[in-house]
Amino acid sequence: MRVVLILCLCVSLGYSATGKKRFWRDSQFMVGYLGEMLTHPGFQLGAEQQVFKKKKVALYLQEECSYYRHKRNHDMWSFYTHTLFQFPAHRRCKAELFGGMGYLMKVINSGNIYSRTETGLLKVDSHVIMHRFSPAVGVGFRIDVVETELFSLSSFVRPRIFWEYPYNDAFLLHGAMGMGITIQFLKRGAQ
Amino acid sequence: MKLLLTLLTAILLAGCTHELFEEGEYFHISNGGAIMPVQIRGEKESGTFCIYIHGGPGSSAIAEATLGNFREIEKFMAMVYWDQRGAGLSDGNPKVLTNEASAEDLDILIQVLTEQYGAQKILLMGHSYGAIISSCYMSKSDQARKISGWIIVNGTADLSANWQPAIDWVKAEIARTGKSAQWSDALAWYDRMDSTLFQSHDEVQRHLGYIDSLGGKFVSDEFRPSATGEQVFFSPIGLGLMHNEKKCGKKVTQWWNSNYSEGLSVVTTPFLLITGKRDWIIPEASCLTTFNQIGTQGALKRHRSFSNSGHHPHYEEVDKFNREVIDFLELVQ
Numbered sequence: 001m002r003v004v005l006i007l008c009l010c011v012s013l014g015y016s017a018t019g020k021k022r023f024w025r026d027s028q029f030m031v032g033y034l035g036e037m038l039t040h041p042g043f044q045l046g047a048e049q050q051v052f053k054k055k056k057v058a059l060y061l062q063e064e065c066s067y068y069r070h071k072r073n074h075d076m077w078s079f080y081t082h083t084l085f086q087f088p089a090h091r092r093c094k095a096e097l098f099g100g101m102g103y104l105m106k107v108i109n110s111g112n113i114y115s116r117t118e119t120g121l122l123k124v125d126s127h128v129i130m131h132r133f134s135p136a137v138g139v140g141f142r143i144d145v146v147e148t149e150l151f152s153l154s155s156f157v158r159p160r161i162f163w164e165y166p167y168n169d170a171f172l173l174h175g176a177m178g179m180g181i182t183i184q185f186l187k188r189g190a191q
Numbered sequence: 192m193k194l195l196l197t198l199l200t201a202i203l204l205a206g207c208t209h210e211l212f213e214e215g216e217y218f219h220i221s222n223g224g225a226i227m228p229v230q231i232r233g234e235k236e237s238g239t240f241c242i243y244i245h246g247g248p249g250s251s252a253i254a255e256a257t258l259g260n261f262r263e264i265e266k267f268m269a270m271v272y273w274d275q276r277g278a279g280l281s282d283g284n285p286k287v288l289t290n291e292a293s294a295e296d297l298d299i300l301i302q303v304l305t306e307q308y309g310a311q312k313i314l315l316m317g318h319s320y321g322a323i324i325s326s327c328y329m330s331k332s333d334q335a336r337k338i339s340g341w342i343i344v345n346g347t348a349d350l351s352a353n354w355q356p357a358i359d360w361v362k363a364e365i366a367r368t369g370k371s372a373q374w375s376d377a378l379a380w381y382d383r384m385d386s387t388l389f390q391s392h393d394e395v396q397r398h399l400g401y402i403d404s405l406g407g408k409f410v411s412d413e414f415r416p417s418a419t420g421e422q423v424f425f426s427p428i429g430l431g432l433m434h435n436e437k438k439c440g441k442k443v444t445q446w447w448n449s450n451y452s453e454g455l456s457v458v459t460t461p462f463l464l465i466t467g468k469r470d471w472i473i474p475e476a477s478c479l480t481t482f483n484q485i486g487t488q489g490a491l492k493r494h495r496s497f498s499n500s501g502h503h504p505h506y507e508e509v510d511k512f513n514r515e516v517i518d519f520l521e522l523v524q
Contacts, residue, residue: 039424072217073228073280073427108226108282111218114303122299122306128219128226130282166284168277169442172434 025186026050032156032180034066036076042068044178048084060084062098068176077105078162080136089141096140096158104132104164136162142182152184212257212426220303222296225276225285228253228427229300231308232272233265238311239339239520240304242271242297246319246346248288248446249439251279251432258416260505263513267520268314273300275324277439280431288442290449294327294334301337312339312523316516319473319502322346323449326481330454340523342463342516345470345502347477348484349450354388354395357402360471364405377401389448392441399472407471410499414506455484461491461522465515467500467507491522 027049034044046064053059062082069075082100089095109127117123138160146153158178163171215232230253231240241264245252252272261270275293276285285292297315304310315338317325326348329335347353358381365374380397389395402408409415422428440446464482466475475496482494495515500507 037424037429040429070427070429072212074282106282108219110228111216112307113219113221113226114299114307115221116299116302122302125221128221130226167282167431168435168438169284169286170434170438173430175430 028060028154028182028184030064030156030180030182032178034068034176034178036068036070036174036176038175038177040068040070042066042076044180046080048182056087058086060086062100064102066178072110073108075107075109077107078134079103079105080134082136084140086142092144094142094144096142096156097138098140098158098160099137100135102134102136102162104134106130106132106164132164132167134162134164136160138178140178145181150186154182156180156182212253218303220273220296220299221283222299223276223285223287223292224283225281225292225296226283227276227281227296228274228279229303230256230272231269232256233261233269234267235269235308237268238309239268239314239523240271240308240310240312241268241314241316241340241342241516242273242300242304244273244297244315244317244321244324245275245279246321247278247436247440248275248320248443249278249436250320251428251435253280254422254428254432255416257422257426258506260509261513263510264516267517269308269310271300271304273297277442278435280427281435282431288439289444290323290327290446290451293324297324297328298334298337305337313337314340314342314523316342316344317346318344318505319346320446322348322473322481323350323446323451326451326455327449329458329460330451332454332457335458335460338460340461340463340519341458342465342519343478343481344465344505345467345473345478346481347473348452348455348481349477350446351448351450352480353473353477354398354447356474356476357407357471358384358388358398360407360474361398361401361405364407368405374401392443392447395447396440402471405471406501407469408502410467410469410501410507414501414503416506452481452484455481456486458486459491460487461519461524462487462493463515463519463522464494465504465512466494466496467502467504468496468498469500470502472502493519493522 030046032044034042044066048060048062051059062084064080066078080102082098084098086094086096107129113125113128115123140158142154142156144154160176162174165171220227243252251274256272274281277288315325322343466478497504497508505512
């Protein structure tokens with residue numbers, strides 16, 4: 001599964017890099033807060049590549065890396081590829097729907113982790129890393145804040161749910177809230 | 192934009208956890224694919240450590256500990272809150288969920304407490320299904336020797352014999368309230384049962400649901416704990432606890448038929464049984480059967496019956512409960 005996700009990332013980033021001018025015209029970069037269950041603090045970084053745009057609907061391919069810290073329990077890194085539909089909601093506000101696949105790297109790091117060896121001795125580790133498959137779906141709202149010929153800035157709120165598998169041999173549901181800004185350095189159509 | 196930044200700042204500032212999660216020390220036990228959290232709170236310097244073995248299957252000792260019911264006990268010894276494999280805040284991907292596997296986890300925990308924390312005396316306190324895990328552990332003499340004191344709270348070593356008296360109580364209670372028509376489905380379901388009683392975890396849950404509805408679990412709803420917004424949003428509990436609570440019991444092999452009473456006659460460890468007189472999940476009579484089977488003799492074996500408690504005397508009569516446990520320490524060598 002990890003190989004598939006890494007391939008997805010490579011393909012989409014490769015697509016993004018074809019043609020320097022087009023890359024800057026079609027790409028938006030996002031940075032924001034990603035709170036697991038809203039309140040477990042984390043951050044997210046990503047890029048959104050516009051695949052096509054019709055009159056009302058735009059389709060983006062979104063690559064995202066995020067991190068959050070679950071107090072006294074674990075840290076989690078995630079790497080996602082989302083497909084994001086965007087359509088006008090009201091004036092400068094756009095609504096979004098997205099879904100995608102991701103990979104979670106969960107690090108249990110609160111205190112030592114003790115296990116027993118075959119000879120009955122205690123073995124001590126400072127952390128354990130677990131690799132998890134994770135689909136996600138979400139909705140979002142985006143408001144265009146600044147638009148100039150050189151760049152545009154939007155702010156977004158993107159609540160989402162995602163699943164962690166295998167967690168005790170089953171899918172575990174999570175909720176998260178992403179909030180932040182997207183920046184497009186060269187507006188579409190501008191030279 | 193300003194609004195977004197204000198909201199973001201407020202969330203970051205509010206991102207604090209319940210104070211009882213912040214207290215004490217955490218570590219994890221890893222065994223057979225399961226990664227189980229352990230929280231230690233209280234007086235570690237006393238050298239006495241009491242492991243609270245939660246019920247369920249699928250509950251959480253760490254979540255229960257946030258109620259702060261054992262604060263008084265924590266002044267006299269260290270309380271160890273361990274979430275069993277597949278339960279509570281436990282993570283990983285264990286392939287085996289059995290009483291025996293949990294007893295093995297418990298043995299590793301005891302080894303950690305002894306070797307890493309200098310524990311001189313270790314007590315087990317098993318509540319409800321936790322009594323099954325502790326009985327499974329204590330039924331092996333080499334393991335029982337590591338334990339200085341054993342407490343069972345509304346629990347039994349033989350669940351297979353536990354259910355019929357409770358079913359009889361449900362039927363009698365329905366007849367007493369004169370609501371047989373309203374409970375006709377339940378009565379018909381009980382009548383269809385053969386001698387094996389329950390075939391699945393869901394059937395046990397259905398039975399326990401009836402007991403709860405008839406008031407055989409909590410004396411009053413004010414003692415009923417529930418996952419709060421604070422636990423979900425401001426603690427490590429999140430949605431994992433609810434997930435595990437729902438799934439764990441279904442996976443623990445035939446837990447409702449567990450019986451470890453055979454090995455208990457050789458146990459000589461000081462023993463305290465605390466029962467809620469109004470509990471029909473594990474009726475007092477079932478608990479007393481186990482009490483009589485344990486080999487501990489004379490004054491080293493105590494039973495305290497709490498007349499105003501149901502299945503959770505440690506929620507319902509907290510002060511009295513804590514006093515009994517602290518008094519029990521005088522028996523622990």
